[in-house]
Amino acid sequence: EVVPVNDLHSRPLPFYADRHLIYFDTGMVPAGGYKVYRAVPTKEFNRKAVFWAEMRKSTGSNIVKVDNVLENDYLKVEVQNNGTINVLQKEQNRLYKELNYFEDSGDNGDYWMYYPPHHNRTFTSKGLQARIWVADNGPLSATVAAEIKMLLPAHALRPENEIRGESRRADEEKELTATVYYTLKRDSRKVDIKLVLNNTIEDHRFRVMFDTGIKARNANAAGHFTVDKRPVAPVKDAQGEYWPEMQTLPQQNFVDLDDGKHGFAVVNNCLTEYEAMDNDRGTLALTLLRGVRNIICTEFRSAGVFPRQKGGQSLGMHCYEYSIYPHKEDWVQASVYREAASLNVPLKPVQTSRNEKGCLGLKNSFYSIEPANLIMSALKKAEDRESIILRVFNPTNKTIDGIIKFYSKISKAWLTNMNEERMEELKPVNADKLEIKAGPNKILTLELEVGEKSNV
Structure with missing residues (x-):
């Protein structure tokens, strides 16, 4: 890349700058801390070369060895013709088939409720042909992409008050494009997914689906300071009935199914609604978007209808990040919360210049839990x-x-309530360590006075 360098009294001068995209194995980075790395060039190249560019070398350990297959020591991921993936979890020799397909259904509801048309049509991407390519390939990380185009009803016909008029999806059709990037890293036990979606459709619900094959009695989903355990089977009333459209439930950064032996989690940083279906396939559905009309009801006799305002239709480009994490046993034993945290709070690279006056080492932990x-x-x-x-x-x-450890000396510690009012003084085990007991589904708020660096 040539960058112009400007001088006040002369014309711009060309300055050649080389930009590099580097993959490297960080190893273990200290908890709540940092680790310093130095990138050193191992060879030079002629940036002005016109012919005979230097050939690249490889150790032959790239993750993609067959065009549509990613494989490491834990997982084998094969991208299917329709854009879904088959995932072999090697540790348990368990194969999950056709994961990550899409379902599109009509939606005549509003901001508060999903309500499909009475004459609904539901489409999936299972029968489609995807365009598949290798987007990136190396010994530490590789990505295979799949582009899926779905021809869907452009909108729905919504009856007035759900009584007067037609209730169905329109005959007019438009194309919706979903581009999926499947990434597998060398030592990872999960498949990272980036989905780019161009929504052109109105009055619909669009979901991503996983037929896990797990016959779970309950689904476990991250909630507020807890993991909510909810039954997969619909909860019925005294007459044996339930509301089919109200089976979606909230989640924060993961939802998990397990049968005690096998488990399947989807961790994410952007999705809030799931449905664990009571069927033979053990289907798990995550809502990607809902497109509804702008109808605001402040009082049941006076609804505000704004047909020209399209904000509720979720039109345009959307980007999602989530990961598929097959595991053994349950979410506790598999540390699903930790996997969700690694997606939501990844390592942050910071470029810095040389500093000879600092007192910290090349790696350090400021705190650990x-x-x-x-x-x-x-x-x-x-x-x-x-x-x-x-x-x-x-x-x-x-x-x-x-066990809580700090880089600095813990001089005093208290257990407080959530208003930060002191309740009980705690005694540190030594200068930098505090031991605590946290009961089931318990929140603990600690106040710490810290001083200089501990010598322990």
Whole structure:
């Protein structure tokens, strides 16, 4: 790349700059800390070369060895002709077939409820032909992409008050394009997915589907300071009836199904609604978007209808990131919460210049919390004191013995309530370590006074 360098009294001069995209294995980075790396060129090249560019070398350890297959020591992922994937979990020799297909259904509801047309038509991407290509390939990470085009009803006919008029999806059709990027990293136990969706359709619900084959009694989904355990079978009333359109439930950053032996989680950083279906396929559905009309009801006799406002239709480009994580046993044993955290709070690269005056080492941990299922939700300065507030919670159904370590000396510690009012003084085990007990589904707020670096 040639960058113009400007001088006030002369014409711009060309400055040659080389930009590099680097993949490297970070190894273990200290918890709540950092690790310093240095990128050193191993060879030079002639940037002005016109002919005979230097050939690239390979160790032959690239993750993609067959055009549509990604494979590491834990997973074998094969992209199918329709854009779905078959995933072989090697540890249990279990094959999951046709994961990540799409379902599109009509939606005559509003911001508050999903309500399909009475004469609905539901489409899936299973019978389509995808355009598939290898987008990236190396020994540490590889990506295979699939582009799926779905021809769908352009909108729906919505009867007035769901009584007067037709209730069906329109005959007019438009094309919706979904481009999926499947990424597998060398030592990863999950498939990372990036989905780019161009929504051109109105009055519909668009979901991503996973036929897990797991006969689970309950679904476990991340909630507020807990993991919500809900039955897969619909909850029926005294007459044995239930509301089919109200089987979707909330989640935060993951939902998991297991039968005690096998488990299947979808972790994400952007999806809030799921449905665990009570069928033979063990289907798990995640809502990607709903497109509805702008109808705002402040009082049941006076609804505001704004047909020209399309904000509720979710039109345009959307980008989603989520991961498929097949595992053994349940979400606790598989540390699904940790996998969800690694997606939502990834390592952050920071470029810095050389510094010879600092006192910190090339790697360091400022704090750490153990075990993995003791989750941190806040680390902040106290509202009215110079101390530090650390809030953790235990989302499991068993008591956790936790260990908290700090880089600085812990001089004093208290257990507080969520208003940061001190309740009980705690005694650090030594200068930098505090031991705590967190009961099942318990939130603990700790106040810490820290000083200089601990010598322990």
